[in-house]
Amino acid sequence: MLKFVILLSAFSCALAAPQPEGLLPQLDGRIVGGVATTISSYPWQISLQRSGSHSCGGSVYSANIIVTAAHCLQSVSASSLKVRAGSSYWNSGGVLVQVAAFKNHEGYNSRTMVNDIAVIRLASSLSFSSTIKAISLAEEAPPTGAAAVVSGWGTKKSGSSSLPTQLQSVELSIVSLADCASRTYGYGSQVRSTMICSYTAGKDSCQGDSGGPLVSGGVLVGVVSWGYGCAYPNYPGVYSDVSALRSWVVDAAGSV
Structure with missing residues (x-):
């Protein structure tokens, strides 16, 4: 799976969250802070x-x-x-x-x-x-705070090239589009109308998880898309919003 990491630019100085340094754009994604699971659960x-x-x-x-x-x-x-x-x-x-x-x-x-x-x-x-x-595809985006889970075979820490062979999953909380684009987090206007976010400290999708499912309420609410590093403080994972698409x-x- 892939998770896209975007380097923020001029607008970042106006954001409340500090911008991590030294990250280059990359295509890759993984589960951070999760647990090994079985396909019968997903x-x-x-x-x-x-x-x-x-x-x-x-x-x-x-x-x-x-x-x-x-x-x-x-x-x-x-x-x-x-x-x-x-x-x-x-x-x-x-x-x-x-x-x-x-x-x-x-x-x-x-x-x-x-x-x-x-x-x-x-x-x-x-x-x-x-x-x-x-x-099933979500018909509406879940609200901020809703429980969600993302699964995949992505790396377990940012920057790693080693993929687990067994499926991993991690429980997260939904962050609404408005909240994700607010000054509470570090993305600002990078978050667009076809995106949804999730954030739980120390947990995230990562390199190798791209394209995978974000599920809430038993339906597909997101597709792993991009993020700034993996499990970086104040930088939620960003997903394509299935209800919007x-x-x-x-x-x-x-x-x-």
Whole structure:
């Protein structure tokens, strides 16, 4: 999975939260402060694999459609991608299915990270079971303080290149769009209308978790997108807001 780290610029001096130093833009993501778990607890979770290696997460939308992040599908061909579903381990078990095609949101912007969402069509349909299930898309964003959970095979600390083989999860709290863009946190105007945030001190998604699911109330509310480091104080994880992008996902799933 990938988590995008953006270097804040001129406006940062006006923000209440101090800006971390020395971070370069990068595509990668991971679970920080979480625990090992099993796929039966998160049966919608998949590992998106590029040329045999885990690269991003994703969520099962239907038997042959996966929802992930657009930044996970840049400069890559469908023929080099596969999806592993139904396994607690990204490198074994479950089923490994070839990607037939994918579609990125037409309004995705790699600089601002708006509309960071995509759908994947599999070459063959998944068979649903206790370890492979679809998850519904949120129709509205949860309020600040709502309980949420993010899962994935991303690194366990910022800057690490080592991915756990077993699925990890971490419980977080939702931060509303308005609150995330406020002076309470460090992003300000970087947070746009197609984004939602989560924040719990010492816990976050990270490198390798990109594209993976943020779930609240039993529905998919976010797709791991970007953040400033991983679990940095006053810098929430930022996700694509599924409720804001729901109609695009539904339409794209029927046309990819």
